[in-house]
Amino acid sequence: MAAAVKTTEKAPVAAEAMRRTTYIQAINEALREEMRRDPNVFLLGEDIAHYGGLFRVTRNLLDEFGPKRVIDTPISEQGFVGMALGAAAAGMRPVVELMYMDFTLVTADQIFNQIAKYHYMTGGQIHLPLVIRGQQGGGKRYGAQHSQSVEALYAHFPGIRVVVPATPYDAKGLLKAAIRDDNPVVFLEHKMLYFTSGQAPPPDVDYTLPIGLAQVKRTGQDLTLVTYSYCLHQALEAAEELAERFGIQVEVVDLRTVNPLDTDTIWESVAKTGRLLVVHESYAMCGVGAEIVARAYEEAPHLLRAPARRLGTAPVSIPVSRPLEEEVLPWKRDIMAAVLEMMGVR
Amino acid sequence: MPVSIAPDVLPTEAATKLDVQPLPVEQLKEMYRIMFLIRRVEESLLEAAEAGKIGGAMHTAIGMEANAVGASSALRPEDYVTCTYRGHHHALARGMDPGQAIAEVMGRATGFAKGKGGSMHFVDVAHGLMGANGIVAAQTPHAAGLALAAQLRGEERVAVTFFGDGALFQGVMHEVFNMAALWKLPLIFYMENNRYSEMTPIWRTSSVEDLYLFPRAYGIESMQIDGNDVEVVHTAVTLAAERARAGEGPTFIEALTYRLAGHMAGDLETYRTEEEKERQRQHEPLAVLQAKLLERGALQEELAAIREEVEAQVQEAVAFAEGSPWPDIAQAYTDVFRL
Numbered sequence: 124m125a126a127a128v129k130t131t132e133k134a135p136v137a138a139e140a141m142r143r144t145t146y147i148q149a150i151n152e153a154l155r156e157e158m159r160r161d162p163n164v165f166l167l168g169e170d171i172a173h174y175g176g177l178f179r180v181t182r183n184l185l186d187e188f189g190p191k192r193v194i195d196t197p198i199s200e201q202g203f204v205g206m207a208l209g210a211a212a213a214g215m216r217p218v219v220e221l222m223y224m225d226f227t228l229v230t231a232d233q234i235f236n237q238i239a240k241y242h243y244m245t246g247g248q249i250h251l252p253l254v255i256r257g258q259q260g261g262g263k264r265y266g267a268q269h270s271q272s273v274e275a276l277y278a279h280f281p282g283i284r285v286v287v288p289a290t291p292y293d294a295k296g297l298l299k300a301a302i303r304d305d306n307p308v309v310f311l312e313h314k315m316l317y318f319t320s321g322q323a324p325p326p327d328v329d330y331t332l333p334i335g336l337a338q339v340k341r342t343g344q345d346l347t348l349v350t351y352s353y354c355l356h357q358a359l360e361a362a363e364e365l366a367e368r369f370g371i372q373v374e375v376v377d378l379r380t381v382n383p384l385d386t387d388t389i390w391e392s393v394a395k396t397g398r399l400l401v402v403h404e405s406y407a408m409c410g411v412g413a414e415i416v417a418r419a420y421e422e423a424p425h426l427l428r429a430p431a432r433r434l435g436t437a438p439v440s441i442p443v444s445r446p447l448e449e450e451v452l453p454w455k456r457d458i459m460a461a462v463l464e465m466m467g468v469r
Numbered sequence: 470m471p472v473s474i475a476p477d478v479l480p481t482e483a484a485t486k487l488d489v490q491p492l493p494v495e496q497l498k499e500m501y502r503i504m505f506l507i508r509r510v511e512e513s514l515l516e517a518a519e520a521g522k523i524g525g526a527m528h529t530a531i532g533m534e535a536n537a538v539g540a541s542s543a544l545r546p547e548d549y550v551t552c553t554y555r556g557h558h559h560a561l562a563r564g565m566d567p568g569q570a571i572a573e574v575m576g577r578a579t580g581f582a583k584g585k586g587g588s589m590h591f592v593d594v595a596h597g598l599m600g601a602n603g604i605v606a607a608q609t610p611h612a613a614g615l616a617l618a619a620q621l622r623g624e625e626r627v628a629v630t631f632f633g634d635g636a637l638f639q640g641v642m643h644e645v646f647n648m649a650a651l652w653k654l655p656l657i658f659y660m661e662n663n664r665y666s667e668m669t670p671i672w673r674t675s676s677v678e679d680l681y682l683f684p685r686a687y688g689i690e691s692m693q694i695d696g697n698d699v700e701v702v703h704t705a706v707t708l709a710a711e712r713a714r715a716g717e718g719p720t721f722i723e724a725l726t727y728r729l730a731g732h733m734a735g736d737l738e739t740y741r742t743e744e745e746k747e748r749q750r751q752h753e754p755l756a757v758l759q760a761k762l763l764e765r766g767a768l769q770e771e772l773a774a775i776r777e778e779v780e781a782q783v784q785e786a787v788a789f790a791e792g793s794p795w796p797d798i799a800q801a802y803t804d805v806f807r808l
Contacts, residue, residue, distance in 0.1 A: 165621065191621055197651070202610045202644030209614020209628075212599050213549070215621065217614075233641075236604055237611070245592040245600065246582030247804040281805050305807040 135330035141322040149291035150180050150256075150312065152326050153298035154218065158188050160329075161216060164302055165192040167203050168220030168257075177222050178258060178317055200230035204255065208238050211253040216302055223269045224259035224311060227276065238307045239282035254301045256310035260353055260404050261452050263314050267440035270448075272352075272405035277309045278382045278414070284308040284334055285381040289316065289355035292323040293379055296332030304334060313353040313404075335383035339392060343372030346398040346462055349389055349415060351378040354402050354453065361458040371466055381411055389415065390423045397428030398465055402458055407435035434461050472678035473693060473725055474634075474671045476664040477745055479752050480725040484679065485692035489704045494765050500542060500699050501758050502775045504534040507558045508755060509783040510567050511730075514557070514574055514588075518734035522791070523574055527588040530558040532697075532729030535754035536661050537562035539702025540629060543710060547624075549597050549615040551608035552631040554589035555661075556601030559631055563596040567782065568789035577793035584796045585804065606632055606639035609658070613645050616654040616713075627713040629657040629706070635666030637680055646687040646721075653718035657709045658684065660721070661696060663728035668740050681723035689721050696724025697754040700761070729753060 144152075158164045165188075166172075166181060172195040175182030185193040196203040200221065207217040221227060227234060234255065242250050261270035277285045284306055288294040294312070301308035324330060340355060341362055350358045355377050362373040374392050378385065393399050399419055401412035412433025419431050437451040463469070471482040492500075511529040518527055530537070537558035544550075552559045560570060565581065573580025574588045581593055591601040599615060602608035612630035619626035636642055637660070649656045660681075666674055677683060681693040690712070695701045702724060709720035727749040731738050750756075759772060 197644070197647055199641075199644035199648065201641040202613070202648055205607065205610025205641065205645075206614035206617055206648070209551075209599070209611035209616075210618040210621075211614070212611065213615050213618035215618045232604055232607055233610065237602075237607055241600070242807055243804045244582065244586045244590045245594075245804075246580075246585050247807070248582065248592050248594045249599065250807040284806075 135328050136324045140325065142325050143320050144291050144323045145318055145320045146291045146294055146312070146316045147178065147180055147318065149295035149323055150298055151182065153295045154181065155184060155187065156327060156329065157299055157302040158184070158192060163214065164216045164218060165194065166218050166220065167194045167196055167207060169196055169198055169222050171195060171220050176220065178314070181220065200226050201233050204230040204233040205237065207253050208233065208241065208251060211251040212249050216252045218254045218256060218302060221255060221257035224257045224273050225268050225271045227273050235280045239280045242306070243282060250305050251307050252305045254308050254310055256298070256312065258312040258314045258317065260313040260315060261436070261441050261448055262353070264443050264445060264448055266443040270441040272403065274311055274381045275405050275410045278411060282307065283382065286310045286334060286379065287351040287381055288379055289352050289377055291321045293332060295323055296330050297334060297379065300331040300334050303331065308334065311352065315353045319356070335380045335385055337376050337378045337380070337385035337388040339374060339388065340377045341373065341375040343374040343396070345372045345396055346400060346465060347374050347376060347389065347392040347396045348400050348402060348462070349376045349378060350402040351381070352404065354404055357454045358402055358458055361455045361462065365459060365462055369463065369468055371462060373462060384415070386418060386422065390426060393419065393423065393426045397426065399427060399431040400461055400465060401433040402453055403435055404453060405435055406438055407433050408438060410435050429465055432461060432465060434458065473662055473680050473723060474664070474675050474678055476670050476672070476741060477748060478725065479749070480695040480697040480727070481752060483693045483695045483725045484681070485694055487694065487701060487704050487708070489700050492700055492703060494762065494767055496542070497758065497762055498767060498771070498775065500538050501762060501772065502779060503538050503562055504699070504755055504758065505776055506567065506779045506782065507534045507537065507561045509779055510561060510571065510786065511557055513783055513787050514571065515730065515734055517575065523734070524576070525587060527574065527734045528555040528732060529730045530555050530728070532753045533661055533663060533726045534558050535699040535702055535758070536631070536659070536696045536724050536726055539699040540659060540706045543703045543706035544627070544629065547597060547626050549599050549612065549626060549628040550631070551599050551612040551615070551628070552601045553605065553608065553633055553636070554601055554603050555633065556591045557588070559601070560591040560593055560598050563593060563598050565591070565593045565596060565598065567786035571786050571790035572793045575790050576795070577790055578796040579789070579793040583800050585800070606636040606642045608632070609636070609642055609645045613649055613654055613656055616649070616656040617652070619655055620652070625714050627655040627657060627710050629659055631659045631661060633666070634660060634662040634664065634671045634680060636660070637683055638674065646684050646689060649719040650687045650689050653716060655713035656719040657706065657713060658689070658719060658721040659706070660723045661726050662723055663726050665728060665732065665740070667732045668736065670740060681721060684721040689719050691721035691723065693723040693725065696726035697752055697757055699754060699758055
C-alpha cells in the first residue's frame with residue numbers, strides 16, 4: 124500500500140519543484156545558507172575546514188566563508204565546545220561539529236554542566252544560541268566507542284533541544300531552525316543516513332521546520348511504531364513487509380525531535396491503533412522508549428489495548444564484527460519480530 | 470630562589486619585576502574603597518553563613534581583593550570576564566551592586582539571578598562578568614570563546630579569565646592554552662595562586678615549582694607578580710590587555726596571593742598553621758594599599774571616612790538582602806529555555 128504522509132507543515136515549494144538530494148548535501152546546504160544569511164554563524168570542529176569534515180559534510184564551506192568562519196580545531200573537545208559557549212554568550216551563533224557524537228562523553232562537563240544550565244543559573248541573563256551537530260549510530264563496524272547513540276543522554280538534562288532527523292528534507296529544515304533557535308540544540312545525524320537521498324526543495328529555497336513536531340511517515344490502523352533517525356527507514360521497510368506478508372498495517376511516527384517530545388502526535392496515533400512500540404538505536408534502559416512508554420501509562424493508559432513496548436540496541440557495547448553488530452542493533456528483523464509478537468502472530 | 474607553590478613564599482617575592490608607575494592617589498583611594506567593600510561584604514556573608522542564613526558552599530576571597538580591583542581598573546567596561554566560584558570580588562570590582570550580590574547568595578528574589586545562581590554562579594552581563602563557574606577551569610574556554618567572538622567581529626575587546634592554582638591541572642586548561650596561543654586570542658589568563666587547591670597545598674599536587682612556567686610550553690608570554698599589590702596587578706593587566714588589543718595574543722599572569730579565610734565557609738583549615746597565616750597577613754592587600762596611601766600623603770582620617778562610608782553601605786546591602794522576599798515559586802520553572 125502507498126504510505127501516506129500527514130503533512131503538518133506548509134510545503135515551501137510545489138511537489139514538482141522538489142529535487143532529489145542526499146542527507147549530507149541537505150546539511151551542507153543548510154549550513155551554507157545560514158552562513159550566508161547571518162554573519163554571526165560560524166563553524167568549529169575537527170577536520171571540518173581544509174578536509175571538509177570526516178564525512179565531507181562541511182566540504183567547500185572554507186572556500187566560500189574563509190578560515191575565520193570555518194575553523195579547524197585541535198582535538199580538544201572540551202576546549203572548543205566551551206569556546207562555543209563563550210562565543211554564543213557574546214551573541215555569535217556557533218555550530219560545532221563533534222566528529223562522532225560518542226565524543227559527547229569527552230566534553231560532557233561543557234555540555235551538561237555548562238551549556239545546558241547557563242540560561243537557568245544566570246537567571247536568564249545569558250542565552251546560548253549554539254548548535255552541536257555530528258553523526259552517531261552503528262552499522263558501519265566502527266565498534267564500541269564510535270557507534271553509540273546518545274540522544275537519551277542529551278534528553279535527560281533540561282536545557283538542550285534534541286533533534287534527530289531521518290530524511291534530507293527534515294535535516295535541512297530542522298538544522299536551519301536549530302541555527303536560528305536562541306537555545307542550545309544538539310543535532311544528531313546518523314552515519315547510515317549520510318548517503319541516503321530524498322526529495323527536498325532546491326538550494327536557496329528558504330524553509331525551516333518547527334523543532335518539536337513529530338510526523339506520521341506511514342499510516343496504518345494496527346500498531347503505532349514510534350521511531351526516528353536511521354531506525355525510521357528500518358521501520359518503514361519492516362512495515363512494508365509486515366503489510367505484504369501478514370496484512371498488518373503499522374503506523375510509523377517519526378519523532379524528528381526528542382526534546383521537546385511531541386506526545387500529542389503519538390497519542391493521536393495510539394488512539395487509533397491501541398498499540399505502541401518505540402524503536403531506537405540507543406539502549407532501551409532509561410531510554411527515549413522507556414520515557415514514551417512510561418508517559419503512555421501515565422498520561423494515556425486508556426488508549427492502550429495491549430502492553431506498550433520498546434526496542435533498543437541490546438545491552439552490550441557495540442561489536443565490530445558484521446554478524447555481531449547486526450545481531451545487537453534493533454533493525455528490521457527485530458522490529459518485525461516485536462510487531463508480530465505484539466499482534467499475537469507466531 | 471623562591472618557588473611559587475610554597476605556602477610561605479610572600480607575594481613580594483614574585484619573580485617578575487614590572488616597571489610599576491604610581492597611580493594617582495585619588496584612584497588608589499577609590500581602589501581602597503572597593504577593596505574594603507569586597508572585604509566587608511565577604512565578612513558579612515561569612516557571618517550570615519555562620520548564622521545559618523546561607524545554604525550550600527560559599528567561597529570567599531578574603532586576602533585576594535587586589536587581584537580583582539587591580540585587574541578591573543586596567544580593563545574597559547566592555548571587556549569580558551569569567552571566573553571561578555571564588556568570584557564575589559571580581560563581580561564587585563566590575564561594579565555589581567552589593568545588595569543584589571548578597572541577596573543572590575541568600576537566595577532572594579532581588580538577587581542578580583533571582584536566587585537561582587547563588588554564590589558560585591555570579592554573573593553580571595551589564596558589567597561584562599559573563600559567569601563564575603562551579604567547575605574548576607570550566608570557565609576558561611568560555612573566556613576564550615568570548616575572545617574569539619571579539620576577534621571574529623574585529624572588536625577591541627579583551628577577555629580575562631580568572632582561575633586558581635588548582636585549575637592548572639585540569640585538562641581543559643591546556644586545551645585552551647593551546648588554542649589561545651595558536652589563534653592569538655585577545656585573552657588574559659589570570660591565575661590567583663593562593664597556594665591551596667581547595668584543602669590541599671598546591672605543592673602536594675604540582676610537578677612544577679613555579680607555576681607561571683607551564684604556559685610557556687605553549688608559547689604564551691607569562692609573568693609572576695605580586696597579586697596583593699593593586700598597582701602591580703594594574704600594571705600587569707594593562708600590559709597584557711595592550712598586547713591582546715594589539716593582536717599579539719594571550720598573556721598568562723601568575724599572581725601570588727594568599728587566601729586568609731577558609732576554602733569555604735565552615736572549612737576546618739587543618740592544613741595550615743596560624744604562624745603561616747600570620748606571616749602572610751602582614752602582606753594582605755588592604756594593609757599594603759593603606760601603607761602606600763599614607764606614604765603618599767593620604768590622611769588616616771580620609772581612609773577612616775572611606776571605611777565608615779563602606780560600612781554603612783554594606784549594612785544597608787545586608788538589610789536589603791535580608792528584607793527581600795523569596796522568589797515567586799513560578800520562578801523555579803522559568804529560564805530553562807529562552808522562549
